[in-house]
Amino acid sequence: MPFAVYALGLAVFAQGTSEFMLSGLVSDIAADLHVSIPAAGLLTSAFAIGMVVGAPLMALFSRNWPRRRALLFFLCVFSAVHVIGALTPSYGVLLATRVVGALANAGFWAVALVTAVSMVGPEARARATSVVVGGVTIACVAGVPAGAALGGHWGWRSAFWAVALVSVPAVVVIARTIPGARPKSTPVPARDELGALARPRLLLTLLTSALVQGATFCAFSYFEPLATHVTGFGAAWVPALLALFGLGSFVGVTVAGRIIDARPVALTTAGLLSLAVGWTGFALTAGSPFATVALVFVQGMLAFGTGTALISWVFRLAADAPTLSGSFATSAFNVGGALGPWFGGLAIDAGFGFRSPLWVSALLMVLALGTAGASLGMRRATDRTRDGIPAI
Incomplete structure (x- = not known):
């Protein structure tokens, strides 16, 4: 794997x-800037929205x-806006830095995923992807607790x-290791890349x-009240549980990166089924400390x-959209990251208790199995047609 x-x-x-x-950090920010805790919480929402919108926009902005x-x-x-955020006494300026930082983060993610995949052969693309995504899981294990400390x-x-x-x-390392020249191949027109989004299989995969x-x-956001x-x-156990989830996540991306290229359909299907069963089992056994500890790790790994x-x-499905494929994946990731906690919050506000986000997670996985099954059905129909057998 290239060091870059x-x-x-x-x-x-x-x-x-x-x-x-x-x-x-929400309570400290609210007290220091003299705003309400919900207003401080909007800083997280602003970042998530910026990530969703920013991925395709920044990929298009920098595509040439x-x-x-x-x-x-x-x-x-991204680094500069964090310096500004660390210095500003203004909530409005801090909110603006979160939006700009999210746009920069989204642009980096979109380009980084494409760059990582382009630097390795087809047999190592999933592993390269796992290294990049692994940065998020290590952030959950070490970065977030360290930030809180x-x-x-x-x-x-x-x-x-x-x-x-x-x-x-x-x-420094990116400046020294990433090639500085433009790709030698002729760029794919932006309209053609955006046209990839019209493909049902790609849309179903993104969904x-x-x-x-x-x-x-949805589940991760409410681990604290659940626990x-x-x-x-x-309360002292909560950071350890969050770190355990991050550790499981790191193991999951590492293992998936090494084996997914060999049997992608079977392993993806097994992962989706296991997640659906796991969130259901977690909802049923959340009162057990042993089950909670085990499932926090396992679900992080599977997720x-x-x-x-x-x-x-x-x-794979957007191979002819080399610039925007990474932004498609980034936006889908962050749509889920933004909507999941909202759905869980709605369930709690409706009076279903702190166990309810786990049931919402299980329901979302049932829907994911449906969309994945529809995508697989399209794939099989395409294969049958290619082989000269009319699709049913």
């Missing part, structure tokens, strides 16, 4: 830390740039400084990916392993 791919993973680690770290220039531009902007000792601004500083070595991530973040009010853990497999499917 790991540099991309390091940058994604910094960006993933930024995306999720506010969950432990050399990939090194695009990666460095997005990463430098920094905020607790030196204030929330120190976490923003830390994210900016972690981005610096990634800038499946969004549903899987929705299920993941303390349903399972009976003390991000399956998510990596689905990103690989997007690249």
Whole structure:
């Protein structure tokens, strides 16, 4: 695996830390900037919306740039807005930096995924994807708890400084290792790349990916009240449980990256089925500390392993959209990340309790199985037609 791919993973680690770290800093930000806690919570929502919208827009904006220039531009902007965020006394300015940072993050993600895949052979594309996505899982294991610890000792601004500083070595390595020349092949017209979105199989795969991530973040966002009010853990256990979920996620992307290229259909199907069963089992056994600890790890492993497999499917189905395929996958990932917590919150507000987000996750996985099954049916119909057998 080229060293440059790991540099991309390091940058994604910094960006993933930024995306999720506010969950432990909201109260401090609200007190320091004299705003309500819900207003401080909007900083996370603004970032998620910026990621969804920004991925295709930034990919189009930079599509004619050399990939090194695009990666460095997005990463430098991302780092700079965190410096501004660490210095500003204004809530409005901080909110604006979160939106701009999300746009830069989305642009980096879209280009990084395409760059990582282009630097390896077809047999290693899923592994390269897993290295980049792995940056997010390491952020869950180490970055987010570290950000919370920094905020607790030196204030929330120190976490923003830390994210900016972690981005610096990634800038240096990317500048030295990513080729600076434009690809030699003739660029695919933007209209043709966008036309790939009209393909039903690609749309179904993107929808499946969004549903899987929705299920993941629906449950992940409410682990704290679930653990303390349903399972009976003390508040001190919550960081350990979140880190355990991140550790499982890291194992999942690592394993998936090494094996998914060999049997993509079987492994993706097994992952989707296992997630549906796992979230259902978690909802039924959430009162058991042993079951909760085990399933937090297992579901993290399955969620991000399956998510990596689905990103690989997007690249397979959008092979003739080399610039925008990464942005398609990034947007789907973040649509799920934005909607999942909202769905879980609706269930809690409706009076179904803190166990209800797990049931919502299970329901989202049933829907994901339906969309994945429809996509597989289209694939088999296409294969039958190609072989001269009329599709049913």
